[in-house]
Amino acid sequence: MKQDSQYDDKFDRYLRDEMDAEERQAFEDLLNEDESLKEEVDLQEDITAGIDLFGSEELKRQLQQSEESATVPLTFSQERSKEQSDKAKAVRPLYFALATAASFILVIVAVWLLNPGGSSQDLYAAYYEPYPNVVNPVERSEGIPTDAAGQAMYYYEQGNYQQAIALFTQQMPTDVAYQFYLGVSYLAVQQPTQAEETLQTLLSDSEGAFYEPALWYISLARLANNQPDAAKITLQQVVGFQGEYATDAQALLEQL
Numbered sequence: 001m002k003q004d005s006q007y008d009d010k011f012d013r014y015l016r017d018e019m020d021a022e023e024r025q026a027f028e029d030l031l032n033e034d035e036s037l038k039e040e041v042d043l044q045e046d047i048t049a050g051i052d053l054f055g056s057e058e059l060k061r062q063l064q065q066s067e068e069s070a071t072v073p074l075t076f077s078q079e080r081s082k083e084q085s086d087k088a089k090a091v092r093p094l095y096f097a098l099a100t101a102a103s104f105i106l107v108i109v110a111v112w113l114l115n116p117g118g119s120s121q122d123l124y125a126a127y128y129e130p131y132p133n134v135v136n137p138v139e140r141s142e143g144i145p146t147d148a149a150g151q152a153m154y155y156y157e158q159g160n161y162q163q164a165i166a167l168f169t170q171q172m173p174t175d176v177a178y179q180f181y182l183g184v185s186y187l188a189v190q191q192p193t194q195a196e197e198t199l200q201t202l203l204s205d206s207e208g209a210f211y212e213p214a215l216w217y218i219s220l221a222r223l224a225n226n227q228p229d230a231a232k233i234t235l236q237q238v239v240g241f242q243g244e245y246a247t248d249a250q251a252l253l254e255q256l
Contacts, residue, residue: 015044043135043175120231123255124223127248131184131213133157135177149178156181161188176202180210184217192224212243219249228256 013019014027031038135153145151152167168182183198195217202214215238222231231252238249 011041011044014041043177120223120226120228120256123252124220127252128187128220128224130156130159130188131181131217133181135181149175152178153181156185161185165189176205176208176210180214183214187217187221187224190224192221196221196225212238212241212245215241216245216249219252223252232256 010019010027014024019027031041133153133156144154148167148170152164155161155167156164164185165182168178168185179198179201183195183202186192186195186198199214199218199221202208202210203218205211215234219231219234219238222228222234235249235253235256238245239253
């Protein structure tokens, strides 16, 4: 499903809660009449909420403190925090996220001690982790979804990336979110060339929600393909973007 450009402004203003009561009611009446439009709004709302949770500044601050105490580059690792709204999702406690981060610290320390410069593939292995499912988390689903894209996200979250890829490519959904997760799935099953080709399609819109994550995973795909010089180009772009992956990208550049 692809968002109709004539509703772009209303989509954004509705999701940012910038409409007055009358305009909001009129837009919600339109959603009730148009099921496909309502599904698109629900999807965008889920993505926005999920990315906000994944990018929680408080959790990043906690992880950065853990990073500083370890005195080594820390791969950003984080679990969804509990959302204070009617879309609340079950999440793991903060201590689990910090423990996960600590495990990545140990991996990076081991790589660094064994090979200070770090081979491209060693660095890829140290920094790679799947992007969390912010589209349709398992906790808010009742069983396995019936549509191919929904099933693909279900298997993605279960770590069954081969099945996710089969379902994604079976339907080839046009939403950028699903294209992004298809690319990350390819990377998870060690198909970096297909991963990069898929993720490249997301770079046409620098304002898109998945633009920076796509750059990051393209960089990792290039490392997995033993292309450090090409990876440096996209890593520099990530650093310049000054988003959630900037610190990791800078740390990687210093090791290449």
